[in-house]
Amino acid sequence: MMLYDCSTAPSPRRVRIFLAEKGLTLPTVQVDLRGGEQFTPAFRAMNPGCTVPVLALDSGAAISDIIAICRYIEELHPEPALMGRDAEERALIECWVRRIEWDGIYAIQEAFRNSMPGLEHRALPGPLPLEQIPALAERGRLRARHFLAWLDTRLADHAFVGGAAFTIADISAMVTVDFAARAKLDPPEHLRHLRRWHQDVSSRPSAKA
Amino acid sequence: MMLYDCSTAPSPRRVRIFLAEKGLTLPTVQVDLRGGEQFTPAFRAMNPGCTVPVLALDSGAAISDIIAICRYIEELHPEPALMGRDAEERALIECWVRRIEWDGIYAIQEAFRNSMPGLEHRALPGPLPLEQIPALAERGRLRARHFLAWLDTRLADHAFVGGAAFTIADISAMVTVDFAARAKLDPPEHLRHLRRWHQDVSSRPSAKA
Numbered sequence: 001m002m003l004y005d006c007s008t009a010p011s012p013r014r015v016r017i018f019l020a021e022k023g024l025t026l027p028t029v030q031v032d033l034r035g036g037e038q039f040t041p042a043f044r045a046m047n048p049g050c051t052v053p054v055l056a057l058d059s060g061a062a063i064s065d066i067i068a069i070c071r072y073i074e075e076l077h078p079e080p081a082l083m084g085r086d087a088e089e090r091a092l093i094e095c096w097v098r099r100i101e102w103d104g105i106y107a108i109q110e111a112f113r114n115s116m117p118g119l120e121h122r123a124l125p126g127p128l129p130l131e132q133i134p135a136l137a138e139r140g141r142l143r144a145r146h147f148l149a150w151l152d153t154r155l156a157d158h159a160f161v162g163g164a165a166f167t168i169a170d171i172s173a174m175v176t177v178d179f180a181a182r183a184k185l186d187p188p189e190h191l192r193h194l195r196r197w198h199q200d201v202s203s204r205p206s207a208k209a
Numbered sequence: 210m211m212l213y214d215c216s217t218a219p220s221p222r223r224v225r226i227f228l229a230e231k232g233l234t235l236p237t238v239q240v241d242l243r244g245g246e247q248f249t250p251a252f253r254a255m256n257p258g259c260t261v262p263v264l265a266l267d268s269g270a271a272i273s274d275i276i277a278i279c280r281y282i283e284e285l286h287p288e289p290a291l292m293g294r295d296a297e298e299r300a301l302i303e304c305w306v307r308r309i310e311w312d313g314i315y316a317i318q319e320a321f322r323n324s325m326p327g328l329e330h331r332a333l334p335g336p337l338p339l340e341q342i343p344a345l346a347e348r349g350r351l352r353a354r355h356f357l358a359w360l361d362t363r364l365a366d367h368a369f370v371g372g373a374a375f376t377i378a379d380i381s382a383m384v385t386v387d388f389a390a391r392a393k394l395d396p397p398e399h400l401r402h403l404r405r406w407h408q409d410v411s412s413r414p415s416a417k418a
Binding site: 048049057059061063064065067068069071072075076087088090091092094095098099103123126128130133135136139142143146150 | 257258266268270272273274276277278280281284285296297299300301303304307308312332335337339342344345348351352355359
C-alpha cells in the first residue's frame, strides 16, 4: 500500500488525520502539486482525475477519493470507529460529510480558486484548464459564510458534528474551517460554538497530521 | 420507513432504480418540488437542505443523501450487491460514483440551473437563493461534454462502469446521461460505447423506476 499525499493541501489532510486517529502510518509519497506533478503521464496513469490523495493498493488498483480511502481503512481497521457503529449511524455520518463537502469545501474552493493569483486557468481541480469566474468567487464567499453560521448552530447543542462522538464529520469540518482561513474566510468571533468545537478538535494530536 | 421522492427529478430516481434492482418497494410520499414544498417548515424540519430524496427512519432520523440512503439499504438487504462485494470493490465503486457526480451530475447541473428559465434565483439546489451565472452555464456544458467522452472511453473495454457487474455506478451514470439529455447535452452519435451501454442499462426493468 502506498499513500500519495501533499503535505500542504487540505484534501489529503483529511486522510492523514483519519490515519492518525487510527494510530496507523502508511508508506507515503509526496506529490509536488505546485510543480504540476499531478499532470505527469505517470501520475495520470494512476489517477486520471489528477488529484491527491490516492491510495495505491498492492493489487494494482488505486483509490482516488478521500472518503473511499477512509472507508477502506475503516473496514480493515474498525477501531476506533470514525464512520459510525451501525447502519443508521453510518448513513447519518455520511450525510454530514456530504453536507460539509457540498456547502463547505466546494463553496470555499469556489471562492479560493476563482480569485487566487496563480490559479487563473485552474478554477477547478482536475485535468481540464478552466478560467476563473469572478462572480463564482463572490458566490463561494456568500455560501461559505452561510456554511460557517450553519455549523455554529449545529454545534450549539452537540459536542461534535455527528453528535456525541468524534468522527470523520469532525475531521472534514475542521479541515474545511482551516481551509476557509486560508481563503480569508475565518469564522467570525460571534460563532462561539464553532470556535469552542474548533479549539477542541484542533487540540487533538491528530490535528497536526 | 418512508421515502420522500419526486417522480420527475433525477436525484431520487437513483434511489428508485436502486430499490427496483433489489426488488424492494418502500412507502413513498411525493414532494411537490415545482410547488416549492421542499421549502415548507415541515419539510425543512426533516431536511434543512431542502432536497429529495430523504429516507425517514422509524427512529425519527432522516437520511438526506442519495448514496447514504443506498448504502443503508445495501446493509439491510445485501443481495444483489450493488456497491461492491469486498472492501476494495466498495472503495473503487465509490470512486466511480464520486467521479460521475463531480464531473457529470454537477457539471450538467451547472449548465442546466444557470440557464433555465424559471430557475433564475435557484442556481443551486438548497435553501439559499442564488442568481444564475451565464459563464457557469457555459463551463458546465464544456465539462459535461468532456464527461460524456470520458465515459465512452471507460466503456470501450468494460461492460459496465465499475467493470464486469452492474452497480450503483451504472445507476448514477444512466441517470446522469438522461439528465444531460434534458439539458440538451445528448451524447453525440460517435460515442458508440456509451450508446451501447446506455441501451443495455436502459432496457433493464429497473430503468423505468
